[in-house]
Amino acid sequence: MIDDRFIYLKIYSSNEKKVIIKKLDEIVKYVAAAQLPNSIENIHPEFVKVQVILARTNLARKMRMFGGKGCLKYSDCDICDEGHCITILYDDELKRIWKDRYNKIISIIEESIKATEGLVITMNNRPIIAEFHNTCGGATENSENVIGNRVMYLRKVLCDYCLNSPNWEGYKEISIEEIEEKLKVRFPNLTPTLKIDMKGFIEEIDRDDEGRITSIKIGGKVFKGTEVKEILGLDSTRFSIAPKILGVKTRGQGDGLGLCQYGANQMALMGFKFDDIINYYFTGVEIRKIEKPCIKKPLKEKILVIDPGHGGDDNIGAEGPGGLREKDVVLKISKRLKEFLENLGATVYLTRDEDEYVSLNKRAELANKIRPNFFISIHLNSFSNSLIRGCEMYYYKGDRESLGLAKCIMNSMVKNLDVINRGIKVAAFFLLREVGTSSLHIDIDYVTNPEVEKLLKNNEYIDKIAESITQGIVEYYKF
Ligand SMILES: [Zn+2]
Ligand SMILES: [Zn+2]
Ligand SMILES: [Zn+2]
Known part of the structure; x- marks a missing residue:
């Protein structure tokens, strides 16, 4: 039964293989639940409110009623649950992800939906693209550095609220072969006669006429070639050094666009309210109740x-x-x-x-x-x-x-x-x-x-x- 007090959306259900009509906030629940990072242990209810508003904003932006384009695959609905519109996870999957935290998380989400009824983030009366990422690692990004075009409300803001995030710093080892393959480049093949310097780490290599290393400075310490051969168990003092594996250090997790989830949760723990948090990460936006187009003028603004x-x-x-x-x-x-x-x-x-x-x-x-x-x-x-x-x-x-x-x-x-x-x-x-x-x-x-x-x-x-x-x-x- 359609009740005029609520906002409904048309969603293509991949399970039922047809378009069904759902209350917007019912879908908000499953979108917000899918987006909360389960790596945050102490999720604060005020941060959940933020995530609920982001979910509602992104859904509203797609809805035709608010001028959105709807699902690009199923032409007669606002969104689908196949994933290309927006990620929706239903109870079964959520239970698998959240395990024994599932009940608690869902009830916080439901309360947050009630507490933020109808609220969306807008700019010039349009729901914004409410971007977010896990950990910014010090500052969020200007949109032009990520998606190529300038979006007014996606500006760089400093954030060290996410300092305690396990994703603040990351480290990944990538083999040279993998880099060569993925980036379609070739590293120079180093032969034992070649002289290489790795500034600050391996320097001042002296070789005799046969190409054998007589002395070498590694990490500021001078070694004899024979010492290096001995300690590292090399076959010969005629050696060169070429990287096999690169260790890549990263800061943050995600593309840095919009709201930093770890930072936002930390702000909530520090006592900031949901609107402060949203205004901190999105520059110059308005948080307001979404308005249903008037029943008597359903084609207003068309x-x-x-x-x-x-x-x-x-x-x-x-x-x-x-x-x-x-x-x-x-x-x-x-x-x-x-x-x-x-x-x-x-x-x-x-x-x-x-x-x-x-x-x-x-x-x-x-x-x-x-x-x-x-x-x-x-x-x-x-x-x-x-x-x-x-x-x-x-x-x-x-x-x-x-x-x-x-x-x-x-x-x-x-x-x-x-x-x-x-x-x-x-x-x-x-x-x-x-x-x-x-x-x-x-x-x-x-x-x-x-x-x-x-x-x-x-x-x-x-x-x-x-x-x-x-x-x-x-x-x-x-x-
Ligand atoms: Zn779709
Ligand atoms: Zn951050
Ligand atoms: Zn004609």
């Missing part, structure tokens, strides 16, 4: 360009057996559609609002200037066989958002109109290709079918078409 096809004396489009012309019908539908969408809060532009010729280039130019959420071309279809009827929709290859929208509009049209679903297909029509935002081409029905033509002559039916498309768009943005 921008749409509606494109009535054809127009003018030389471009009437398809024509019915009774003389009904495509250019007139699609203009009527588009004008009504604009009204309905505007009533629900959307901002709508038409590429033409009278019977005039507008070139395809002009239409694309207009759309690219406005950069709407969707560009929707409205057309009628025609065929030599007058029995053929039904609705077809087209989107550009790879444009999953338009495919998602097409599914919603098609469902609504089939439910509300006397129309047959003839499929949603990929096409490379000029406008689908040239318009830089998501774009959809709808062939409402076949005007060459006499029964369809009769329906399309009726203004009430025109209204019903516009209404059905509107409902489909609302459905797309719902939850």
Whole structure:
């Protein structure tokens, strides 16, 4: 049951193999639980609040209701639980990770969700990308050093709160072979006659004419070649030194972007509150309650360009057996559609609002200037066989958002109109290709079918078409 007091999201469940609807905070729980580092022993509840807010922020950012793009694989949902959207771990896996700490951790998370109800981190009214990492090792990073572009709120901040993290300093031995293989480089092959210095460690190597080492300074101490041979058990005093293994020392763990988890937990232990901690790591952000788009204006802040096809004396489009012309019908539908969408809060532009010729280039130019959420071309279809009827929709290859929208509009049209679903297909029509935002081409029905033509002559039916498309768009943005 959908309860208006809560925010819901559409999630593709890989277990159930279908889209299910869940309360946002129910998913927040499993995202936050997956993100808490189980290497921190004394997890402080105030830090858990921080992690809960980060999880809610990242989820909200993906949700279509708040202007997100949704899951890129399953076009009709906000996220999936396959991992590429966001990591979600359910109870079974969490029990395996947290073992006997599971109950305690989950109850702290549940309390934190209640205590931070609806809170997300925003900048310019949009949920931020709430990046975090395990241990920064002294300072977090400016975003341009990690992801290549400058993000206002991902600035370098100093942090030695994570000094006690086991990941503050790391050490890894990597063999030369591995380095050569992974970095696709070659180390010079050192032969025993070559003289090498490793400044500060191995220096002042003296050799006789045969290439044997007579004396060598290692770590500031001078040895005779024979001493080195003896002590290290070498076969000969004719030796060279080349590294086999490099020891790499690291500071911190993770990419250093955003919030340092060890540092944040330490701040919590020191008495800082969750909002202080978030404001410390994210520069210039706001923490505020997420607002559900108003029920009466579900399309508020959505921008749409509606494109009535054809127009003018030389471009009437398809024509019915009774003389009904495509250019007139699609203009009527588009004008009504604009009204309905505007009533629900959307901002709508038409590429033409009278019977005039507008070139395809002009239409694309207009759309690219406005950069709407969707560009929707409205057309009628025609065929030599007058029995053929039904609705077809087209989107550009790879444009999953338009495919998602097409599914919603098609469902609504089939439910509300006397129309047959003839499929949603990929096409490379000029406008689908040239318009830089998501774009959809709808062939409402076949005007060459006499029964369809009769329906399309009726203004009430025109209204019903516009209404059905509107409902489909609302459905797309719902939850
Ligand atoms: Zn996904
Ligand atoms: Zn740190
Ligand atoms: Zn057309």
